[in-house]
Amino acid sequence: MSHQYLIVFAQAHNEFRLPELSSVSELHGFTYTLADGSDPQRPFMVIHLASEEHARLLARRCILIKAIYQFYGQGSTYKELHEANRANRALWESYIPKTSFKFIVTAYNHSIPQRRQREVIESFAYMDFLGKIDMNDPEILLGCFEEYPDKHGTTRVKHEGDGSFLQVYFGKLIEEGSARQLIGQFDVKKRVYYGNTSMESEISLLMTNQTLAAPGKLIYDPFMGTGSMAYPAAYFGAFVFGSDIDGRQMRGKGKPPGIIRAAKQYGVAARILDLCTFDVTQNPWRCGELFDAIVTDPPYGVRAGAKRLGRKRELSPERRAKYLEHRKSPRPDDQPYIPPTKPYELSALAADLVILARYLLKPGGRLVFFLPTVMDDYQEVDINSMMCSGMELIANSLQDFGSWGRRLVTIRKTSTVKYPPPSFSPEEAVTSEHVPAHKDFREKYFRGFRTDAPHDNYETAGSVPHYPIHD
Amino acid sequence: MVRLITHNLLACHARGCTSNNFPLRFSDAQIETRKADFNADFIRAFMPKLEWSALVDAAKQLGDTSLPLEAPDMLDEEFLKNLHRVLLEIHIEEGSMTCPNCNHRYPISNGIPNMLLAEDEIA
Ligand SMILES: C[S@@+](CC[C@H](N)C(=O)[O-])C[C@H]1O[C@@H](n2cnc3c(N)ncnc32)[C@H](O)[C@@H]1O
Numbered sequence: 001m002s003h004q005y006l007i008v009f010a011q012a013h014n015e016f017r018l019p020e021l022s023s024v025s026e027l028h029g030f031t032y033t034l035a036d037g038s039d040p041q042r043p044f045m046v047i048h049l050a051s052e053e054h055a056r057l058l059a060r061r062c063i064l065i066k067a068i069y070q071f072y073g074q075g076s077t078y079k080e081l082h083e084a085n086r087a088n089r090a091l092w093e094s095y096i097p098k099t100s101f102k103f104i105v106t107a108y109n110h111s112i113p114q115r116r117q118r119e120v121i122e123s124f125a126y127m128d129f130l131g132k133i134d135m136n137d138p139e140i141l142l143g144c145f146e147e148y149p150d151k152h153g154t155t156r157v158k159h160e161g162d163g164s165f166l167q168v169y170f171g172k173l174i175e176e177g178s179a180r181q182l183i184g185q186f187d188v189k190k191r192v193y194y195g196n197t198s199m200e201s202e203i204s205l206l207m208t209n210q211t212l213a214a215p216g217k218l219i220y221d222p223f224m225g226t227g228s229m230a231y232p233a234a235y236f237g238a239f240v241f242g243s244d245i246d247g248r249q250m251r252g253k254g255k256p257p258g259i260i261r262a263a264k265q266y267g268v269a270a271r272i273l274d275l276c277t278f279d280v281t282q283n284p285w286r287c288g289e290l291f292d293a294i295v296t297d298p299p300y301g302v303r304a305g306a307k308r309l310g311r312k313r314e315l316s317p318e319r320r321a322k323y324l325e326h327r328k329s330p331r332p333d334d335q336p337y338i339p340p341t342k343p344y345e346l347s348a349l350a351a352d353l354v355i356l357a358r359y360l361l362k363p364g365g366r367l368v369f370f371l372p373t374v375m376d377d378y379q380e381v382d383i384n385s386m387m388c389s390g391m392e393l394i395a396n397s398l399q400d401f402g403s404w405g406r407r408l409v410t411i412r413k414t415s416t417v418k419y420p421p422p423s424f425s426p427e428e429a430v431t432s433e434h435v436p437a438h439k440d441f442r443e444k445y446f447r448g449f450r451t452d453a454p455h456d457n458y459e460t461a462g463s464v465p466h467y468p469i470h471d
Numbered sequence: 472m473v474r475l476i477t478h479n480l481l482a483c484h485a486r487g488c489t490s491n492n493f494p495l496r497f498s499d500a501q502i503e504t505r506k507a508d509f510n511a512d513f514i515r516a517f518m519p520k521l522e523w524s525a526l527v528d529a530a531k532q533l534g535d536t537s538l539p540l541e542a543p544d545m546l547d548e549e550f551l552k553n554l555h556r557v558l559l560e561i562h563i564e565e566g567s568m569t570c571p572n573c574n575h576r577y578p579i580s581n582g583i584p585n586m587l588l589a590e591d592e593i594a
Pocket of ligand 1: 195197198199222223224225226227228229243244245246249278279280281296297298299300306307308309344
């Protein structure tokens with residue numbers, strides 16, 4: 001027997017809701033189904049679950065859930081709602097004789113005048129609850145939610161349009177969402193170590209939920225930077241391994257390294273397995289099938305170009321010989337050697353990342369990463385063209401910033417075949433005819449996503465748009 | 472940091488260095504030990520990934536001779552706890568790791584190994 005539950009969502013990141021529900025249910029080994037007509041774009045959603053315990057597990061782990069109610073009914077009018085609620089009498093009749101209760105009436109996109117709130121409560125009089133009303137510590141809380149259309153961009157006087165809701169929902173509170181408070185707990189501004197590449201905490205937490213992070217799992221971020229996703233992953237019990245081409249990003253100033261200091265702040269330092277400096281395209285992994293998940297925010301190349309070891313233009317044979325000679329002779333200063341780097345174009349990097357993940361993930365493991373893209377030009381095939389056999393796309397959620405956006409892509413390794421390590425050579429790249437919208441993202445970004453602006457001189461491309469971008 | 476679990480997964484990756492490039496040899500290792508949460512399932516599941524003799528040697532280099540020369544078939548609690556300690560609680564904070572084949576030296580500073588290759592070493 002399945003039961004229906006009403007989810008009240010936080011008003012953000014609509015496209016991340018279903019992937020998060022699916023991931024958290026998979027993590028706990030159960031499934032859910034959407035009730036007919038439920039639309040994940042809307043703030044209230046009705047789902048079927050096998051047990052109340054499942055509803056509680058979702059409320060404790062989903063970042064986007066504000067609360068979960070046992071669902072009693074809905075309608076486009078109160079008449080419809082009451083009919084549905086009467087039909088579900090079996091769900092609430094045991095509360096009639098003596099259960100203390102509290103009743104709340106609220107709205108989404110609207111505020112209901114006090115007087116009408118009282119009228120709504122009185123309209124439920126037929127339920128005949130005999131227990132006392134207890135505003136502070138009730139045994140059950142009944143919630144009635146009116147959903148109004150988005151009034152974005154229009155100005156309305158308070159209470160205007162009262163009663164013309166799209167839909168009204170009713171149910172009994174099972175549990176308030178307790179994972180949302182993690183957004184504040186992992187707030188970047190309160191972190192002892194962060195940088196200009198740090199990822200806001202809500203998004204880091206959503207990414208982490210896509211990895212199915214849990215005790216005993218091993219998770220890797222190959223573009224570790226300041227480690228934003230490592231903290232929530234370790235908090236959920238996983239061991240985390242991080243690497244970055246630029247050790248300073250992980251280290252910061254002072255001792256111990258910045259990431260370890262921040263991990264200590266969250267009480268998870270013992271689960272940061274290790275940090276290593278290397279170029280992911282020249283990596284020292286001895287074997288594959290190591291990780292349960294790879295979670296990462298690859299360099300978009302906006303502030304500093306995404307890079308890999310090598311030179312943009314090869315040195316002439318004479319200069320190369322001279323250079324190597326110089327390298328061999330012992331140096332008086334103790335400066336660490338900093339190898340030259342060359343740019344790493346985003347679509348090549350994204351395709352390489354999928355192949356690397358196929359090598360490094362255990363069967364069933366997940367790759368979770370952000371791909372920035374140009375809104376007007378994006379097509380589904382952009383993602384499909386970077387997939388390879390053995391890997392399956394399971395979620396693709398847009399965070400929209402206007403002319404550009406970024407997509408949180410979740411890919412599962414479905415194959416149990418042992419794959420060779422990727423070559424990362426542009427010559428052997430899986431080339432597809434298709435040119436994805438994220439190709440040359442850096443250049444497009446600096447052109448303000450216009451096609452008519454000059455290509456090679458950022459200065460003449462007008463002012464750089466102020467989006468919350470980082471690389 | 473640089474725990475022995477990590478050391479067991481890193482091979483020299485300089486260009487052309489494809490055999491006898493593992494395990495890397497520690498030198499001038501400064502060690503610290505720190506407690507880590509014990510998760511028997513994690514350790515058990517990781518066993519097949521380990522190069523056992525490399526682990527035994529690395530531990531010995533650092534003065535720990537508690538591991539049996541052969542990985543046992545029976546993984547009892549006591550064995551798993553000891554393996555946990557060796558893999559996760561010994562940290563090399565300073566020193567370096569050297570490739571037995573090409574002698575490339577990877578320095579460790581503040582617990583972070585620098586595995587970057589020089590220009591003439593990349594594939
Ligand atoms: C967008 S940032 C990641 C930010 C990170 N999530 C954080 O919380 O700070 C990308 C990182 O990739 C690193 N990077 C760029 N190219 C790389 C490469 N070829 N191999 C490894 N790391 C690289 C950069 O040094 C940078 O720290």
